[in-house]
Amino acid sequence: MGTPxxxxxxxxxxLREDAEPARAGADTAVPPALGPGELxxxxxxxxxxxxxxxxxxxxxxxAAVPGSVFPQRxxxxxxxxxxxxxxxxxxxxxxxxxxxxxxxxxxxxAIYLLLFVSLVGCVLPRxxxxxxxxxxxxxxxxxxxxRLPEHRQVAVAAAPADTARAAEEVLRSARFRVDxxxxxxxxxxxxxRGHHRETGNLVFHLSxxxxxxxxxxxxxxxxxxxxxxxxxxxFVGVRGDWDSFAAGPWAGEEDVPPxxxxxxxxxxxxxxxxxxxLGQPRLxxxxxxYTPRPGAEPRTQTVEVNTPVEDDGVQxxxxxxxxxxxLRFTDGQGRVVHTGAVPFLPQNANYDSxxxxxxxxxxxxxxxxxxxxxxxxxLPTVTRGEDGTPRSIFPGDANPMLALVAYTGDxxxxxxxxxxxxVLDLAGLHAVRGADGRPIGYxxxxxxxxxxxxxxxxxxxxxxxxxxxxxxxxxxxxxAALLFSLLATAGLxxxxxxxxxxxxxxxxxxxxxxxxxxxxxxGGSTVEVGGLSRGSDAGLAAEVDVVVQRLAERLGEPPGxxxxxxxxxxxxxxxxxxxxxxxxxxxxxx
Amino acid sequence: MSVDENLAGISxxxxxxxxxxxxxxxxxxxxxxxxxxxxxKGEAARRARLEREAAKAGGAVATLPPPAALARxxxxxxxxxxxxxxxxxxxxxxxxxxxxxxxxxxxxGNMFEFAVTGCLxxTGVFLAxxxxxxxxxxxxxxxxxYLGTFVVGPVLLTLGLALRAWYVEAAELVPALDxxxxxxxxxxxxxxxxxxxxxxxxxxxxxVQDSRETRQREGxxxxxxxxxxxxxxxELERTSARLHAVAFVLWTFTIIAGAIWAQKAWxxxxxxxxxEVWSFVIWVAYAAYLHARATRGWDGRRAAYLSMVGFTCxxxxxxxxxxxxxxxxSYAGV
Numbered sequence: 027m028g029t030p031x032x033x034x035x036x037x038x039x040x041l042r043e044d045a046e047p048a049r050a051g052a053d054t055a056v057p058p059a060l061g062p063g064e065l066x067x068x069x070x071x072x073x074x075x076x077x078x079x080x081x082x083x084x085x086x087x088x089a090a091v092p093g094s095v096f097p098q099r100x101x102x103x104x105x106x107x108x109x110x111x112x113x114x115x116x117x118x119x120x121x122x123x124x125x126x127x128x129x130x131x132x133x134x135x136a137i138y139l140l141l142f143v144s145l146v147g148c149v150l151p152r153x154x155x156x157x158x159x160x161x162x163x164x165x166x167x168x169x170x171x172x173r174l175p176e177h178r179q180v181a182v183a184a185a186p187a188d189t190a191r192a193a194e195e196v197l198r199s200a201r202f203r204v205d206x207x208x209x210x211x212x213x214x215x216x217x218x219r220g221h222h223r224e225t226g227n228l229v230f231h232l233s234x235x236x237x238x239x240x241x242x243x244x245x246x247x248x249x250x251x252x253x254x255x256x257x258x259x260x261f262v263g264v265r266g267d268w269d270s271f272a273a274g275p276w277a278g279e280e281d282v283p284p285x286x287x288x289x290x291x292x293x294x295x296x297x298x299x300x301x302x303x304l305g306q307p308r309l310x311x312x313x314x315x316y317t318p319r320p321g322a323e324p325r326t327q328t329v330e331v332n333t334p335v336e337d338d339g340v341q342x343x344x345x346x347x348x349x350x351x352x353l354r355f356t357d358g359q360g361r362v363v364h365t366g367a368v369p370f371l372p373q374n375a376n377y378d379s380x381x382x383x384x385x386x387x388x389x390x391x392x393x394x395x396x397x398x399x400x401x402x403x404x405l406p407t408v409t410r411g412e413d414g415t416p417r418s419i420f421p422g423d424a425n426p427m428l429a430l431v432a433y434t435g436d437x438x439x440x441x442x443x444x445x446x447x448x449v450l451d452l453a454g455l456h457a458v459r460g461a462d463g464r465p466i467g468y469x470x471x472x473x474x475x476x477x478x479x480x481x482x483x484x485x486x487x488x489x490x491x492x493x494x495x496x497x498x499x500x501x502x503x504x505x506a507a508l509l510f511s512l513l514a515t516a517g518l519x520x521x522x523x524x525x526x527x528x529x530x531x532x533x534x535x536x537x538x539x540x541x542x543x544x545x546x547x548x549g550g551s552t553v554e555v556g557g558l559s560r561g562s563d564a565g566l567a568a569e570v571d572v573v574v575q576r577l578a579e580r581l582g583e584p585p586g587x588x589x590x591x592x593x594x595x596x597x598x599x600x601x602x603x604x605x606x607x608x609x610x611x612x613x614x615x616x
Numbered sequence: 617m618s619v620d621e622n623l624a625g626i627s628x629x630x631x632x633x634x635x636x637x638x639x640x641x642x643x644x645x646x647x648x649x650x651x652x653x654x655x656x657k658g659e660a661a662r663r664a665r666l667e668r669e670a671a672k673a674g675g676a677v678a679t680l681p682p683p684a685a686l687a688r689x690x691x692x693x694x695x696x697x698x699x700x701x702x703x704x705x706x707x708x709x710x711x712x713x714x715x716x717x718x719x720x721x722x723x724x725g726n727m728f729e730f731a732v733t734g735c736l737x738x739t740g741v742f743l744a745x746x747x748x749x750x751x752x753x754x755x756x757x758x759x760x761x762y763l764g765t766f767v768v769g770p771v772l773l774t775l776g777l778a779l780r781a782w783y784v785e786a787a788e789l790v791p792a793l794d795x796x797x798x799x800x801x802x803x804x805x806x807x808x809x810x811x812x813x814x815x816x817x818x819x820x821x822x823x824v825q826d827s828r829e830t831r832q833r834e835g836x837x838x839x840x841x842x843x844x845x846x847x848x849x850x851e852l853e854r855t856s857a858r859l860h861a862v863a864f865v866l867w868t869f870t871i872i873a874g875a876i877w878a879q880k881a882w883x884x885x886x887x888x889x890x891x892e893v894w895s896f897v898i899w900v901a902y903a904a905y906l907h908a909r910a911t912r913g914w915d916g917r918r919a920a921y922l923s924m925v926g927f928t929c930x931x932x933x934x935x936x937x938x939x940x941x942x943x944x945x946s947y948a949g950v
Contacts (some may be wrong), residue, residue: 076911080904087900094893094941101887129888241886250883303787311793331794332881343883499883507885511872518868522861564854612872
């Protein structure tokens, strides 16, 4: 106990250094010729050393940053494609460096895997050391308690044997582990507490490993799918025709339960009154009918942003909404070849929306097969800018308008390549032109119809409904992840806030008394109390004071009456202790 | 539900009142520091004289008063500053509460409100620490009044910035924020940020004090003489470590609460959104700080630099990430 306590308050403190005295040589100098085994040992020691762990931690923080600066494929693939188009030279290089997949990149994975290996390699040996330390007896009472950071000396009237017993009881009731030893001329109790500081530290680090495993299991066994559903439409989970679907390596579409989800109504409200917040969303609520599996009892629920459907490990969230104009197309023969809602995807906060209608099976007035495509924008509350272009000024459908351009030709549906529902492949198409030879821009309000030239047919804008986008996810291991994070927090708190303290109480017959003599009058005892903390510990002085005071109470003597405070001769041991002692003194005087 | 514009107006007036009181409190804290500098110089001169006399008389220096006697008597400026800070806190609290009532929700629905409420928490935590210290007779290195200027200063700066750059009228919440997790997640984030901020101020003082002590040992001019009235660098380091330890646990909880909310709202608990990335970077930076404190050769100044890196990330997370990075957290209307 000769070395002064270091100021480290955190978990990875001297225990670690105690456990690795043998490393000192290996750390500083590499012996000239290392065999493969020794080299491995050397590498392992380096990896599990505190400095390496610290370095890896800093590296991890730095490595995480690019993921917030560059677009990420698994979050916004469109942005990545745009970036690659806009940066012709830098883009491919960044891509090769996996900058668009930072969190699954080789280098990011290498850092955190090394960090976790280092962590396990450090924590497991420490757990063994700790297991031994927990069972070990508190360390022997130092010869000169006066040299400890905290020291009190009191005289009591009780006999040494009684005083020693009382001291032991006091320490035990303060949840110290106590070891009483006989000493020449008296006895001493060595007490220690705060082992769970290290327990907490180990729990924290091992919980991080558990958290990593939970997260990994989620990405291996989980899946996610997105689907846009128009009001009145039903979407079935199993083999559902997803707009997009992604699953971990050990999962697939066949794992999705056969639920059915019908969108009964999509409720949307925007701020209408307050000018400064005009158009801000106020309510997104999807009324749905959910059937867990065929034949099961359907239940109705309102899905909002913060209230998903949760069932059987599957979570269905409302991830977006928009307008779906109801369109009817009657071809040149008078047949209705399309009728129904067509979702238009919102492009901005005022819901300027883009959409496409494909009519592959029409026949024109002359009896020829034609394919038609319409592409345009839906504006829920239209106004005209100064240059006459229409745009939306409010996301609610106060004054809706549909602006479309019609195309004929080859939609490109026949060659089998999958196509987006929301994009026209203009390669085989040409715009329908008016008498002046310019493409015709059709502008329709609900209820209006337009007749296309050349006997192509008639398009009717029947009305407006809404759609909702749903996000269907299964994330196994999320409860485990939560459990491990909470465990980690508890362990962390323990490792930071449980003080590790040692207190020694030495009892000797009072000077001049006849302590040892049987039958003689017990002339009282001298009690010395010393305290030592691992790391800085503002509460150590108070702890020692409490021990002294409780001891006096237990012996039935007036508390503090005969305490003579801090011993002289320890003023040179540091700065903080002076103040701590002053604090103790001031408490005693009150 | 609509917005009570009268109450929102009262909230703004109260905020201006609070800022005035903050200015007064900051000046008083600064005066206290200046006063402490004078006292410390006087005390040093007195000690030198006593030592000379003792040496002349050939006696030991044992009769010198212990360093604890250095503690100044009544610090009037500090007492005034603390009281005015209390007034500022009450006005500020009034402003935040009326803002909340004017829109019938928690007053942290956008960046302006977050900044204003965050500042309130910083002041609140600091005042609570002062009350705690006073109960202990300002003993045991707990007298944090020396920090006053360095806590009120950043608070004023942030409030000014919030009013100038981020002000938005009181309005109802957007649906994405309409969750009780807003209360839990953000409230804990406030506390953590407040403690990180006070911890940062302490760390800056620690580094200044450390340089001063080094120069003093080398017998050079120290320059920043007002620091003489402050605790030693070692004591400042311990205070800052305690603040950071509590803040780190709270930040951990902020991230967990955020993840639970994210699972509810976005159906995944972690998705490397810009805000999540930076919360993680902050966590790792402070974790590195805590580890550095326990690593030989990294404790002291180097660890302090790491905690400052953490704080820089914290500030960047609130400003740069909110304003310039596209992500799921950027609905706040700034």
